[in-house]
Amino acid sequence: MRPHPVIADVTARIVERSGPGREEYLVRIRAAAVRGPARGRLGCANLAHGFAAAEGAEKESLRRGGKPNLAIVTSYNDMLSAHQPYGDYPPVLKDAVIRAGGIAQVAGGVPAMCDGITQGRDGMQLSLFSRDVIAMSTAIALSHDMFDGAVMLGVCDKIVPGLLIGALSFGHLPTVFVPAGPMASGLPNGEKAKVRQLHAEGKVGREELLAAEAASYHSRGTCTFYGTANSNQLLMEVLGLHLPGSSFVNPGTPLREALTRAAAARAVAITEHGGESTPIGELVDEKAVVNACVALLASGGSTNHTMHLVAIARAAGITLTWDDLADLSAVVPLLARIYPNGSADVNHFHAAGGVGFLVRTLLGSGLLHDDVRTIAGPGLGRYTAEPRLRDGELIWADGPAAPLDPTVLRPATDPFAADGGLKVLHGPLGTGVMKVSAVRPEHRVVSAPAQVFDDQADFLAAFQEGRLDGRDLVAVLRFQGPAANGMPELHKLTPALGVLQDRGQRVALVTDGRMSGASGKVPAAIHVTPEAALGGPLARVRDGDLITVDADRGVLGVVDADALRGREPADVASASSAWAGTGRELFGAFRASVGPADAGASVFPSYGVAAAPVREASRVR
Known part of the structure; x- marks a missing residue:
């Protein structure tokens, strides 16, 4: 279907506005691409360091240079429920990569902090800056020139945007994002919110409040409300960086492991060696960015992405503005009611048709660009399918043509509201x-x-x-x-x-x-x-x-x-008080150089955009 006129107009002006920056970015990442395994460029001493810890067949494959090597960049820690499942992923990914004809190494880790834990605490003042630290950590992990592709493990608030910004700095590498999935539904979010208000009024004590919070956040997996973490997952899928239908499959299930293995195999396939070369910097283009904005608006997603999407776009040489988002919001209908926009959680959204139906109805209304590249192949229409296990084999079948619960998810012809969230x-x-x-x-x-x-x-x-x-x-x-x-x-x-x-x-x-x-x-x-x-x-x-x-x-x-x-x-x-303690003093340089919120609140310069001058320390405490 032909794009909606406003979608087409906004996309066209982003393309025009971004011209010099996008061209500069593409020239750089294309110059970084090489034929053959990347580690073939390393000197003997460099390469020997790169495979010294490997054993057996893996060491021999790294030494001989005939197979693509994938970097695994992980945000695993076992304190945070969303990231705890990633502890089991590297062996599974490595096995799946080997079966697909490649090799994989854990290239590095990135920090993952939880805004839910740091709410109202001094540590929260490091949260936004952690996104750019994660981007830099990702770049360090990929900096060894050992890799022909990458697999990113991350879920929550600043982690996914940081991983993506870092991956875009190595835009010549094909990159797959692998989700971990949400925890099973616990205490309904509306009931939790009522207890919070009662506690604020002094009508219930700390024990009652803690019991409600623990019943809501009760196991491994992402929190089930539709905040930044789950907005991240939906956006990665609509950007074409997740496998179709994989974002909201619960941890510890056979389908989750099958999707993880399939993501690893797909990461091999989209390397140059695999024959379907899909560099992430080419995939994340102006149309893909507009698709992400539309999906955010249609689902009533996180306000944090008014900064993160701008910063992600700039990392790819694309200049996105808040006015672009405002103009898109005027024509993109609100199609989902997920807490705090409704009573349902993301598990209910997924069961009602989830991302697959959302993509189907938005494509059918001309509100998404279908002619984009994805890790699953060309065309966003692939993301209307949903994964299933049939006799132990992973397949993709047509997703629902109509929402299975219209109190949670609606078609674009019958939205909850005529404009975006x-x-x-x-x-x-x-x-x-x-x-x-x-x-x-x-x-x-x-x-x-x-x-x-x-x-x-x-x-x-x-x-x-x-x-x-x-x-x-x-x-x-x-x-x-x-x-x-x-x-x-x-x-x-x-x-x-x-x-x-x-x-x-x-x-x-x-x-x-x-x-x-x-x-x-x-x-x-x-x-x-x-x-x-x-x-x-x-x-x-x-x-x-x-x-x-x-x-x-x-x-x-x-x-x-x-x-x-x-x-x-x-x-x-x-x-x-003075900005010190809890590690805050280490981030003074970030405060002195960070850009404004409407430019992504980033410390990084943008392609084709002059870097903001470093402010004098006297302007900030």
Whole structure:
């Protein structure tokens, strides 16, 4: 089907805008490609180091140079439920690669931190920066020139974007992402959210809260709500970097292992040696990026991807903007209701038809580009199929032609909402984004006096002391951007804001920080840029300023904009304590060089885009 006019127009302008950067990127990765095993370029001493630890047939294959060698880059640790399954993957992958005619080595590991554990803690201030550390760690793992392809093991929030950015820096290598799958469904997310609000109100104690959390997050696998981790999985599949239908198969099942083995075999097949060479830098092109944006919007995915997708695109020489996302959102319907946008979890979404049906209905409406490359072969239509085991053999069969549960998943002809799950807001306070898919229409426009905070602890203290009761307000939480303190998620605010809203108060949040990928029912204009620490307008807001947050019209306004402009900005140095402790002092260089949220909040320069100057240390604490 011919693409929808807006899809075509947005794609065309991204192609035009990205021309010099994309050309520079492609020239570089094509120059890096070589015929024959990559390790054939190494000197004898270099190569001997590369296979010294191998044994038997593996060592002989590495020495002789006749087979493609795949790098395994893993985010395994056994503390985090989503990444714990990866401990078993390397032997399985290696065996499958050997059976497919290749060799594989674990090339390196990347850190994997959990935003769920660090919420409200100092460690959360390292979370966003961990994405770029992961990208650099991936580059180090691939830097040995031993590899003809790569297999990436990662699931959660910053890990997958970091792995992908790192892999794109070696864009000449074919690369397959291998998911681990979500945990089985536990305590419904809606019930968990109710207990959180009751605890915020002091109506239940810590034991009741811990019991609810433990019943929700109860086993190995990804958390089952539709936050950044599961948005990652859906996007990797729609980008064509996962095998079709593999994202949401539970760990420890025969189908999960069969898909893992098939991913390894496919990684061999798409090397030059395998005859279907598919370099990741060629696969992730402008059309693929637009497809990822559409899938994010149609599913009501994580707001974090308004930064991650921009950063991923730039790593491939492509310039994606928030306005592109806003224009796509205007025509992409909301087709999924997954918590916090509904009561279902990702297991219910998968059972209702999952990614396969989502791709089918979006393709059928001209909202996705079919003419893209994927690890499964040419054409996104391959991703309407779903994997099954038949007599122990992995096959792909046609996925459902209609959703199996219309309360969870809908066709594009009968959506939950006519537009996508994200909005971009502009105005005298800057530019921000809002996840509207979980916000009821009656709460999407709030005009109220500002209550200004420079630290989330101050907001929570005001809530506990009753200072926010009985009145409408727009909570302005500033000095939370990447240059100020690493842009931590502010998910701890969600229960308190929800309580105020449920009491009948009209409330909204405006911040240059992040909310969780599971941003909920309270309207929150987040990622506001320019950030306060760099003199952005939020630094000039005072208590009582009348602010409007209007998701319907895309407005982030203040009544007296002239008075705002005439004020001296608040001093960033007065906002909370010095940025040190819990390892934060090691990331001072990141804070001094990080780009704005709407450019991906990255410390890396972009192809065809001038690098941002390093800011003087005096601008940030």
